[in-house]
Amino acid sequence: MRAYDALPADLRSWLADAVLPWSPASCRxxxxxxxxxxxxxxxxxxxxxxxxxxxxxxxxxxxxxx
Structure with missing residues (x-):
């Protein structure tokens, strides 16, 4: 959860709506x-x-x- 929380807000928002189960690390x-x-x-x-x-x-x- 710490990796997710460290993402920029815009990226967290995108990730929350993503279709695939992206990891925070791969998104980053x-x-x-x-x-x-x-x-x-x-x-x-x-x-x-x-x-x-x-x-x-x-x-x-x-x-x-x-």
């Missing part, structure tokens, strides 16, 4: 990488959403959800 890695590249908060959150969508699509394609 994507977030930090995006912010180091100069992405805005909104763009970093969009990147997380796209990453989640890509993961879901890959799992569907592999038959995970059948």
């Amino acid at each position: 890695r994507v977030w930090d990488r995006a912010r180091r590249k100069g992405l805005s908060t909104e763009d970093a959150l969009c990147l997380l959403s796209r990453t989640e969508c890509n993961t879901l699509a890959r799992e569907r394609h592999q038959g995970f959800w059948r």
Whole structure:
């Protein structure tokens, strides 16, 4: 819970509504990488959403959800 509480508020909010069961550490890695590249908060959150969508699509394609 400490790792979750240490996340920025915008990232905690995104994580609370995420479809996949992201860990705070994996969210933080994507977030930090995006912010180091100069992405805005909104763009970093969009990147997380796209990453989640890509993961879901890959799992569907592999038959995970059948």
